Amino acid sequence: MILEAKNVSKIYGDGTAKVFALDNISLQVNEGDYIAVMGPSGSGKTTLLNVLGGLDRPTKGEIILDGMRIDNLNENALVNIRRGKIAYVFQEYHLIPSLTALENVMLPLIFSGSPDGTQKQRAIEMLGKVGLSRRANHKPTELSGGEQQRVSVARALVNNPTLILADEPTGNLDYNSGLEIQRLFDQLNEEGHTILMVTHDPEKASHAKRLILFKDGKIVEDKNQDDKK
Amino acid sequence: MKLYQVALKEIIRRKIRVMYTSLGVIIGVTTIVAILTIALAGQIKINDELNKYGPNLMVTPAISDISMSLGGLSMGTLAVGENYIQDNVLPKVRQITDDLIRKGFKDRGIPFEDVGNIATIAPRLYTNADINGKKVIVVGIDPAEERKLRIWWNIAQGKYIEKEDEALLGTHAFGALKLNVGDTLLIGKKELTVIGVLEETASIDDYQIFIPLKTAQVAFGKEGSISTIDIRALCNACPVEDVARGINNEVAGVRAVAVKQIASAEMGMMEKTNNFLLVLAGITMIVGCLGVINTMMTSIHERVREIGIMKASGASQGQLIQVFLFEAIAIGVIGGIIGYIVGTIAAYIIGPLIFKGIVIRFVLEYLPISLVLAILASIFASIYPSFRASRIKIADAFRTL
Ligand SMILES: Nc1ncnc2c1ncn2[C@@H]1O[C@H](COP(=O)(O)OP(=O)(O)OP(=O)(O)O)[C@@H](O)[C@H]1O
Ligand SMILES: [Mg+2]
Numbered sequence A: 001m002i003l004e005a006k007n008v009s010k011i012y013g014d015g016t017a018k019v020f021a022l023d024n025i026s027l028q029v030n031e032g033d034y035i036a037v038m039g040p041s042g043s044g045k046t047t048l049l050n051v052l053g054g055l056d057r058p059t060k061g062e063i064i065l066d067g068m069r070i071d072n073l074n075e076n077a078l079v080n081i082r083r084g085k086i087a088y089v090f091q092e093y094h095l096i097p098s099l100t101a102l103e104n105v106m107l108p109l110i111f112s113g114s115p116d117g118t119q120k121q122r123a124i125e126m127l128g129k130v131g132l133s134r135r136a137n138h139k140p141t142e143l144s145g146g147e148q149q150r151v152s153v154a155r156a157l158v159n160n161p162t163l164i165l166a167d168e169p170t171g172n173l174d175y176n177s178g179l180e181i182q183r184l185f186d187q188l189n190e191e192g193h194t195i196l197m198v199t200h201d202p203e204k205a206s207h208a209k210r211l212i213l214f215k216d217g218k219i220v221e222d223k224n225q226d227d228k229k
Numbered sequence B: 001m002k003l004y005q006v007a008l009k010e011i012i013r014r015k016i017r018v019m020y021t022s023l024g025v026i027i028g029v030t031t032i033v034a035i036l037t038i039a040l041a042g043q044i045k046i047n048d049e050l051n052k053y054g055p056n057l058m059v060t061p062a063i064s065d066i067s068m069s070l071g072g073l074s075m076g077t078l079a080v081g082e083n084y085i086q087d088n089v090l091p092k093v094r095q096i097t098d099d100l101i102r103k104g105f106k107d108r109g110i111p112f113e114d115v116g117n118i119a120t121i122a123p124r125l126y127t128n129a130d131i132n133g134k135k136v137i138v139v140g141i142d143p144a145e146e147r148k149l150r151i152w153w154n155i156a157q158g159k160y161i162e163k164e165d166e167a168l169l170g171t172h173a174f175g176a177l178k179l180n181v182g183d184t185l186l187i188g189k190k191e192l193t194v195i196g197v198l199e200e201t202a203s204i205d206d207y208q209i210f211i212p213l214k215t216a217q218v219a220f221g222k223e224g225s226i227s228t229i230d231i232r233a234l235c236n237a238c239p240v241e242d243v244a245r246g247i248n249n250e251v252a253g254v255r256a257v258a259v260k261q262i263a264s265a266e267m268g269m270m271e272k273t274n275n276f277l278l279v280l281a282g283i284t285m286i287v288g289c290l291g292v293i294n295t296m297m298t299s300i301h302e303r304v305r306e307i308g309i310m311k312a313s314g315a316s317q318g319q320l321i322q323v324f325l326f327e328a329i330a331i332g333v334i335g336g337i338i339g340y341i342v343g344t345i346a347a348y349i350i351g352p353l354i355f356k357g358i359v360i361r362f363v364l365e366y367l368p369i370s371l372v373l374a375i376l377a378s379i380f381a382s383i384y385p386s387f388r389a390s391r392i393k394i395a396d397a398f399r400t401l
Helices: A043-053 A075-082 A101-111 A116-129 A143-156 A175-190 B003-013 B015-051 B070-077 B087-108 B144-148 B171-177 B214-219 B241-250 B260-304 B304-312 B317-356 B366-391 B394-399
Strands: A002-012 A019-029 A034-038 A060-065 A086-090 A163-167 A192-197 A210-215 A218-224 B059-060 B120-131 B132-140 B154-157 B166-169 B184-189 B190-197 B208-212 B228-232 B253-256
Touching: A002 A043, A002 A086, A019 A043, A019 A060, A019 A218, A034 A043, A034 A175, A043 A163, A075 A086, A075 B317, A086 A143, A086 B087, A101 A116, A101 B003, A101 B304, A116 B304, A143 A163, A163 A218, A175 A192, A210 B208, B003 B015, B015 B317, B015 B366, B059 B241, B087 B120, B087 B228, B087 B241, B120 B144, B120 B184, B120 B214, B132 B144, B132 B171, B132 B214, B144 B208, B166 B171, B171 B190, B184 B208, B184 B214, B184 B253, B190 B214, B208 B214, B241 B253, B253 B260, B260 B304, B260 B366, B304 B317, B304 B394, B317 B366
Parallel strands: A034 A192, A034 A210, A086 A163, A163 A192, B132 B208, B166 B190
Antiparallel strands: A002 A019, A002 A060, A210 A218, B059 B228, B059 B253, B120 B132, B120 B228, B154 B190, B166 B208, B184 B190
16 A cells, blocks of 8 residues: 545635535555546545645645655655655646756656756656657647647656656547547556546546546545456 | 756746846846946046146245135235245155155055155246236246146147247237247246147136246246145045145145145035935835836746646755746846946936036946846845745645636
8 A cells, every 4th residue: 555545634715615625535545556536527536636645735634655644744845755756647737838848857857856867868768658759859839738748747757656646637638649648547557657547538437447436525436447457 | 957947948938027027127227327327427527627626735935925815816916925935845745745645545445556756746936027018927837747737728829838948828918918829938038939828717827927947947036936836636535634734744934725625525415416316226226126026926926837837846945946046136137237238328318418528438347236236136026926936835826727
């Protein structure tokens, strides 16, 4: 088990405006897991990913990563988690527009202070892995949505994270591009990466080994779907 | 790739916004550079003007019935008495003056070029003479020293005295005597050539005839005598009162008077005005900084996504602040350079409107000063915005879209 959520709640607002974005969630993620999270809009999926990944703090409960509580860590300690243990892929790709694909992939290595040579070598390797070697020197605006998302996957992989959190990574993509990204995630999981992915698309969810159904901040179903694989 | 390169690429992408942000710094630096440049030129101009008011010190015989006033205006009625200074006191006067000025410079920490003779020391011998039936005052001068002292003398015709037997005429003396340049003039027992005529000075000089001191002494049988010594100390910070006291104490038979320091009073006014303007410029700078803070806050709002991306990619708060500091430095460099250029141009345009006939020079030393000032100001202005930026939560950064 690499990540565990224990009785986690995330409450926005107070009084009558109180929103239980997460309502007493408990969840375990094991090494090599490939989890799809599905649920209606506003059910708390993004909130779950943010809280699990240390992008936001839970109101109640504990998050334990590799045996260490991270929900109460200060900002500096969270930086270290983002520099290796957890990586994120977002629906909107979130690339820096002034940097080339290669430089965007290098970004996490710049922040973690890797030497220049290593940065470039590692980033080229990761771009190769997502099949974008030939686009290395293009700016995000010169890339298609699918290509941009592959850059962001390469960026997520560059620090060799324990866990990849992806929030609707195919949400902005057309069918074919979405399928390519989906295959990329399948491949990464086969190579041993642990993935937790939010999706609205049942077909994409069917690629995962485990499915979590979400509603009103609660897990309504958590099942293995190895059979489908 | 280094962090500053990432920052630089973002700055280049957002160049219009960065330029706009540096506007506050540009305005502040422009004001300061324009004020300093005009003030410096104004000071030089005032200095030049003040030199025309006369010497800093006047030395006269200790017992004298000559009433000497500033610029010698009462000279017309003087009965040039029998009181003279012996010209062998001149080396002593020079030594005392130069020593005290040197000491004055050193005490005040003012750098100066020690070229041997510091002060200008111009002895004069006044005599009445009958020339072509007209009574004229003939003044024996040391031509070289006199020229340095009376920098406002311009030659209207001919040239300045170079030889012992040459005479220089004030414009009215020249007119009254109905002479031409090159004519011979009999002064006492001596024949001299009219070598040049002065432009009008609007002073007693216009009515006088100037001849070399030695020639005057011989011509009037007054070897070794002089009437007055004019001393110019060359600087406003110079301790003329000290020099006057020194001469009075150490040289017998003379009385040295420090000419009322119009110069220092004028410079004092100038300094007060400068200080006032610099305070105004400082306020402009502060207002400029507030502008920078404001635009930076806006730009953080615009860049909340980039900030989120950097944080999600493992940027620490310190690294984010660094990125913003790089931007502040860029804004400072842009603001400093443009502010210096615009400020100098403004000085060229506005300066002559304030001081007539001023000569504005660009002061290259103000460029590094502008840069340092601008960078410090923009760093100061970006402290709060960058602190705020570094505290943005990733989840919020991506949700506000
Ligand atoms: N910062 C916030 N302040 C107040 N309420 C919030 C905030 N963030 C999320 N919420 C609320 O929490 C609930 C869960 O939001 P969340 O974004 O996690 O949903 P989601 O399942 O990801 O939805 P979607 O499928 O549309 O992305 C929603 O009702 C939302 O309005
Ligand atoms: Mg969501």
